[in-house]
Amino acid sequence: MAALRGERTVEIGAPPARCFGIAADMERAPGWQPALHSVDVLETDADGRPALARATFDAKVRSLSSTLRFAYREPSSITFDQQRGDVRSMHGWWRFEDLGGDRTRATYGLEVDPGRMLGLLLRGPAEASVRDHLLGAADALKRRAEQ
Numbered sequence: 001m002a003a004l005r006g007e008r009t010v011e012i013g014a015p016p017a018r019c020f021g022i023a024a025d026m027e028r029a030p031g032w033q034p035a036l037h038s039v040d041v042l043e044t045d046a047d048g049r050p051a052l053a054r055a056t057f058d059a060k061v062r063s064l065s066s067t068l069r070f071a072y073r074e075p076s077s078i079t080f081d082q083q084r085g086d087v088r089s090m091h092g093w094w095r096f097e098d099l100g101g102d103r104t105r106a107t108y109g110l111e112v113d114p115g116r117m118l119g120l121l122l123r124g125p126a127e128a129s130v131r132d133h134l135l136g137a138a139d140a141l142k143r144r145a146e147q
Contacts, residue, residue: 003089003111003112003113003114004110004111004112004113004114004134005109005110005111005112006109006110006134006135007107007108007109007110007135008107008108008109008135008136008137008138008139009105009106009107009108009138010105010106010138010139010141010142011099011103011104011105011106011142012103012104012105012106012141012142012145012146013102013103013145013146014102014103014104014145014146015098015102015103015104016075016076016096016097016098016104017075018104018145019075019096019104019106019141019145020074020075020076020078020094020096022141022144022145023078023094023096023106023141024049024050024072024074024078026039026041026049026050026053026055026070027039027041027050032140032141032143032144033136033137033140034058034136034137034140035057035058035059035134035136035137036055036056036057036058036137037056037057037058037063038055038056039053039054039055039056040053040054040055041053042054042067045070045072047072049070049072050070051069051070052067052068052069052070052083053067053068053070054066054067054068055067055068057134059134064085064086064087065085065086066082066084066085066086066087066090067082067083067084067085068080068081068082068083068085068090069081069082069083075096076095076096076097077093077094077095077096078093078094079091079092079093079094080092080093087112087113087114087115088113088114088115089111089112089113090110090111090112090113091110091111091112092108092109092110092111093107093108093109094106094107094108094141095107095109104145106138106141106142107138108135108137108138108141110134110135112134
């Protein structure tokens with residue numbers, strides 16, 4: 001199976017700094033991201049944000065664990081790359097665009113190479129269902145930021 005790829009963009013009634021702050025607070029993310037079960041921060045950067053974290057998430061077909069390295073360009077983007085984990089590779093990103101008037105266009109993207117074994121479980125309709133489930137983080141950020 002090829003890599004699982006996707007992006008979801010939402011418009012949020014909150015300024016980019018608020019959206020960025022919520023997305024960067026990985027320790028609290030399991031409370032609002034539906035696919036994320038837990039996050040253990042292993043290292044922080046000079047600004048106290050997670051630089052390396054172990055995350056466990058629900059990929060619908062099974063629970064997966066990954067150690068992720070984060071990079072920040074405040075307030076416009078966050079990226080993360082798997083260092084080790086249950087999938088062959090994972091790269092993800094948040095992008096935040098200021099629309100003015102305390103509104104933000106937020107895009108969440110993910111590229112995952114599930115590897116051979118997990119890839120066998122993600123054939124056909126299951127692939128679209130898993131992609132939609134994982135990209136639900138964008139909709140969840142919108143709900144959280146607009147509270």
